Amino acid sequence: MVSTEPARVRTRVRIPLRFGDGFTADAEAVTFHGLADSGEHLALVLGEPEPGTVPLVRIHSECLTGDVFGSARCDCGPQLQEAVARISEIGGYLLYLRQEGRGIGLYNKLDAYALQDEGLDTYAANTALGLPEDGRDYTPAAQMLTALGAEKIDLLTNNPDKAEQLIARGIGIRETISTGVFATDCNLRYLRSKVEHTGHKITLTDLAS
Template identity: 50%
Template sequence: MAEVRARVELNVGQRSHIPAEIVSFEGLKDGEEHVALVFNGADKNQEVPLIRMHSECLTGDVFHSSRCDCGEQLNECIEEMHQHGGVLLYLRQEGRGIGLYNKIDAYVLQSQGMNTYEANNHLGFEDDLRNFSDAVLMLQALGLDHVKLMTNNPRKLNALRNAGIQVESVVGTQAHVKAGESGNRHYLATKVEHGSHMLDIDTINKPKSK
C-alpha cells in the first residue's frame, strides 16, 4: 500500500504549534479518505506506540457540540500523543457510519427522547455501521502490528485483535461530561449501558460542583 506524508502543525484547545506528520494512503477498501497523524515519529521510534482510531465527528470535532464528547476525546488524544508520541487514525465514519445528514436526522429524534442507538435504528440503520478493516490496513502500511490502544470502545479493541494486531494494553480517555439541559450525560450513559464502553458511570452521573 502506498502512502504520502507531509508535515503539519496543529492547534488544539489553548495549545498551538503541535508538530505532526499527516499520512494519506492509496489502496484502502471503502473509498473514504482516511488519514493518519504521526506524532514524534511514533511509527518508527516507539517499540509499542500508542494509537487511537477516531471516527470523524464534524459536529463534535469542529463545532464542539454539547451532544457528544468526540471533540474533547480528540483533543485529549492529541495532547497525550504530543507529549509521549503516538499515531492517530482519523477515520471518515461520521455518525457511527450513517453519514452527516442522517446524523442530523438522528439529532431530531434524540430531541424527542430517543437515545443515539434508538435514533439510528428508527432511521433504518444498525447500532453501529463502522468497519475498522481500513484502520488495520493503515496500521499495516505504517508497519505497526504491536500497539497500545487509546479507546473506551470494546468494538475497536476486538476489531484489531481479530485482525491479528497485538494490543498490549488499553488506555482509556476521560469521561468528558457536559452538564445542562442540552449536555451529554445521557449520551455517555447510553454508550456505557448499550455499547459497553469502558467509562465510569458514577463519574458521568455525578453532579458538577459549583
C-alpha cells in the same frame, strides 16, 4: 481472522496543529492507497514513534459537529485534543477515519439527533431510521497500521469493539488505555447509553444522574 488486503503509504506531509484553546502539536499527515472502503482516511504521526517500540494509537471517527464546531452533545472534540496531546508525549498515531455518525453520515446523524430530542437514545434513534446502531468497520484502520509498520499497539479507547475488530484483522493489542471522561449537561445521557448499551469503559458514578 478477517482477511485484510495490504495498503501502502501515498503521501507524507508535515502539518502544525492548533486547537481552539491555543494547544499546539506537530504532526505528520499520512495518506494511503488501497484502503478497503476507498475512503480518504488520514493517519497523524505524533511524537517520535521509534521502530520496534509499541506506539500509542487512537482511532477517532470523524465528527464535524464535535471536532470542528465544538458541539457539547458528544465528547468527540475533547477526546480528539486529549488523544493528540497524549500521543505526542510518547509517540504514536492518531487515525482519523471518515465515518461520521458511527458510519451513517452527517445528515443521518442530525436526523438521529432530532429523534433523540424526542426521547430516543443514540442507538434507538439510528435503528428508528433503518440504519445500524454502529456501522463502523475498522478494516481501513488495520490496513493503515500495517502500512505504518505498527502491528502491535497500545490502544487509546473506551470502546471494546475497536480492540475486537483490530485483533480480528491481525493487529496485536498490548494494552487498552481509557480516555478521559468529558461529560456535560448536554451529553450525559449519550455517555450513559454508551456504557449501558455497548459496554464503553466510562466511569459515570461521580456525575449527576
